[in-house]
Amino acid sequence: MADAAFLAEIARRRTFAIISHPDAGKTTLTEKLLLYGGAIQLAGSVRARRNQRNTTSDWMELEKERGISVSSTLLQFEYGGCVINLLDTPGHKDFSEDTYRVLTAVDSVIMVIDAAKGIEDRTRKLFEICRLRGIPIFTFMNKMDRPTLNPLALLDELEGVLGIGAFPVTWPLGSGEDFSGVYDRLRKNLHFFERTPHNQYRAPDRVGDIHDESVRRQIPAHIRDPWIEELEVLAGAGEDFSAEEVLAGKITPVFFGSALTNFGVQLLLDYFVEHGAPPQPRMSVNGPVDPGDPDFSGFVFKVQANMNPRHRDRLTFVRVCAGMFVKDMVVNDPQTGKPVRLSYPQKLFGQDRESLEVAYPGDIVGLVTHKAFRIGDTLATDPGIRYDEIPRFPPEAFAFIRNVSAAKYKQLRAGLDQLLEEGVIQSFSLLDGSQNATLLGAVGQLQFEVVMYRLQNEYGAEPRLEAAAFTHIRWFAPGTRKEQLSNVYLGPGVKLAQDIRGQIVILFPDPWATEYFVKKHPDLKLSLVSPHEVSAAPQG
Numbered sequence: 251m252a253d254a255a256f257l258a259e260i261a262r263r264r265t266f267a268i269i270s271h272p273d274a275g276k277t278t279l280t281e282k283l284l285l286y287g288g289a290i291q292l293a294g295s296v297r298a299r300r301n302q303r304n305t306t307s308d309w310m311e312l313e314k315e316r317g318i319s320v321s322s323t324l325l326q327f328e329y330g331g332c333v334i335n336l337l338d339t340p341g342h343k344d345f346s347e348d349t350y351r352v353l354t355a356v357d358s359v360i361m362v363i364d365a366a367k368g369i370e371d372r373t374r375k376l377f378e379i380c381r382l383r384g385i386p387i388f389t390f391m392n393k394m395d396r397p398t399l400n401p402l403a404l405l406d407e408l409e410g411v412l413g414i415g416a417f418p419v420t421w422p423l424g425s426g427e428d429f430s431g432v433y434d435r436l437r438k439n440l441h442f443f444e445r446t447p448h449n450q451y452r453a454p455d456r457v458g459d460i461h462d463e464s465v466r467r468q469i470p471a472h473i474r475d476p477w478i479e480e481l482e483v484l485a486g487a488g489e490d491f492s493a494e495e496v497l498a499g500k501i502t503p504v505f506f507g508s509a510l511t512n513f514g515v516q517l518l519l520d521y522f523v524e525h526g527a528p529p530q531p532r533m534s535v536n537g538p539v540d541p542g543d544p545d546f547s548g549f550v551f552k553v554q555a556n557m558n559p560r561h562r563d564r565l566t567f568v569r570v571c572a573g574m575f576v577k578d579m580v581v582n583d584p585q586t587g588k589p590v591r592l593s594y595p596q597k598l599f600g601q602d603r604e605s606l607e608v609a610y611p612g613d614i615v616g617l618v619t620h621k622a623f624r625i626g627d628t629l630a631t632d633p634g635i636r637y638d639e640i641p642r643f644p645p646e647a648f649a650f651i652r653n654v655s656a657a658k659y660k661q662l663r664a665g666l667d668q669l670l671e672e673g674v675i676q677s678f679s680l681l682d683g684s685q686n687a688t689l690l691g692a693v694g695q696l697q698f699e700v701v702m703y704r705l706q707n708e709y710g711a712e713p714r715l716e717a718a719a720f721t722h723i724r725w726f727a728p729g730t731r732k733e734q735l736s737n738v739y740l741g742p743g744v745k746l747a748q749d750i751r752g753q754i755v756i757l758f759p760d761p762w763a764t765e766y767f768v769k770k771h772p773d774l775k776l777s778l779v780s781p782h783e784v785s786a787a788p789q790g
């Protein structure tokens with residue numbers, strides 16, 4: 251393919267994540283972006299079972315039942331001449347490792363804020379990660395159909411708390427029950443929306459000029475007058491901003507709307523497609539790699555088993571960073587250094603998939619492989635290229651998992667092995683043999699509930715979970731043998747164990763025991779995560 255055509259393919263990729271505090275409306279907004287993007291005809295299309303919600307991105311049984319996202323979902327579709335790779339992420343802290351991995355694979359984010367609550371804790375944390383990585387941020391002030399904070403106060407909070415310039419591209423007309431439209435400050439027209447039955451269809455949209463008397467008359471005076479004043483205040487602060495400042499992460503364009511009633515979603519999508527960030531150069535261990543480089547390279551940022559019960563297989567998610575991906579291409583196997591063929595590449599849409607022939611930088615390819623690529627692996631034709639950016643979080647929750655029925659042992663083993671590959675939990679075995687159960691570690695307790703649910707429902711296992719009185723873990727330096735530690739006094743409740751690679755770890759029952767041990771043994775080089783992994787900044 252000619253260079254120009256290749257570069258044009260890259261330029262039309264939009265690869266982004268939707269992030270926020272739990273419950274702000276990420277999955278709902280995702281569904282509506284699919285609706286407006288023409289990727290689905292009806293939002294929440296197949297009627298949900300009683301008490302269940304049905305969205306394209308929360309496809310796991312557990313997600314439907316609970317109405318929360320527990321795992322990130324990839325949706326690929328074309329809209330407005332662009333190829334969109336959208337990732338809906340879970341907001342809950344206990345699933346944040348998945349969300350953080352997704353942030354390594356995207357070029358921009360849409361940050362969703364519940365306009366009744368303002369900037370919440372998780373949003374702030376995620377924002378900090380985006381800023382550290384220099385990811386451009388687009389903001390959607392959601393739930394305007396309910397009573398909200400004052401929009402000007404929301405903007406102030408965004409600028410004050412996050413320390414970023416905020417430019418409202420749209421401005422809401424009314425809020426709560428009165429929320430009836432948004433003003434597009436760039437195109438200078440007012441969009442009036444109407445609701446549709448069950449909010450399943452696109453909201454009808456009438457466009458007017460606010461200087462037109464007949465348009466003004468349609469707005470009740472008690473809403474119109476303060477609104478015009480707000481627009482004047484905003485105009486005084488400047489009517490323009492540069493796309494470079496957005497792409498540099500210095501300014502966030504802000505949109506107001508309601509994902510539930512579909513108001514304002516189209517404007518966000520259209521703006522995003524036009525001005526969103528195309529794939530950028532990526533840092534590799536040996537310096538930046540340009541997406542336009544002819545040699546293919548990418549990295550694995552997510553593994554998901556059992557996405558489709560009919561297939562019962564394992565998908566490896568690869569972000570293409572440079573060069574063209576071609577079905578059946580041969581790359582360097584990151585673990586053995588030998589050539590390996592990338593067969594059965596898939597394009598993904600939630601739980602659905604179809605095979606693909608080629609993919610471009612920015613795209614995310616699902617590989618159905620029997621080869622166990624691991625999260626963080628670089629796949630490249632040039633063995634000299636290595637991306638080293640998937641951080642690991644230290645586990646903060648621990649539990650023993652025990653097999654209850656001897657007949658189901660195999661199911662438990664198979665299920666655990668796959669879930670360990672997904673990287674949502676880690677497993678350890680105590681060195682003193684005091685427990686004949688496997689010790690699991692996770693970022694948060696909720697992750698264990700997911701693991702138990704999936705072991706039972708997806709694998710037919712019958713496990714039992716038992717509390718383990720540990721709160722902290724540290725890894726010893728690589729190569730440390732347990733004999734070397736036989737004279738080390740551990741203290742009450744402190745145990746030694748080994749991880750899946752045979753690395754020795756130490757487990758503590760509380761922060762004081764951890765602190766005490768670390769102080770007493772400055773010679774022992776302890777680390778927060780396995781020395782084989784990159785540590786994420788400690789999350790609070």
Ligand SMILES: Nc1nc2c(ncn2[C@@H]2O[C@H](COP(=O)(O)OP(=O)(O)OP(=O)(O)O)[C@@H](O)[C@H]2O)c(=O)[nH]1
Binds near residue numbers: 341395510
């Ligand atoms: N009134 C109103 N409710 C909304 C809106 N958007 C989402 N919701 C509701 O807010 C709740 C949470 O929505 P989700 O889309 O699941 O939120 P989420 O951010 O994906 O949540 P997690 O993935 O669990 O972090 C659901 O009950 C939605 O129906 C909105 O614009 N207006």
Ligand SMILES: [Mg+2]
Binds near residue numbers: 276308319339
């Ligand atoms: Mg969600």
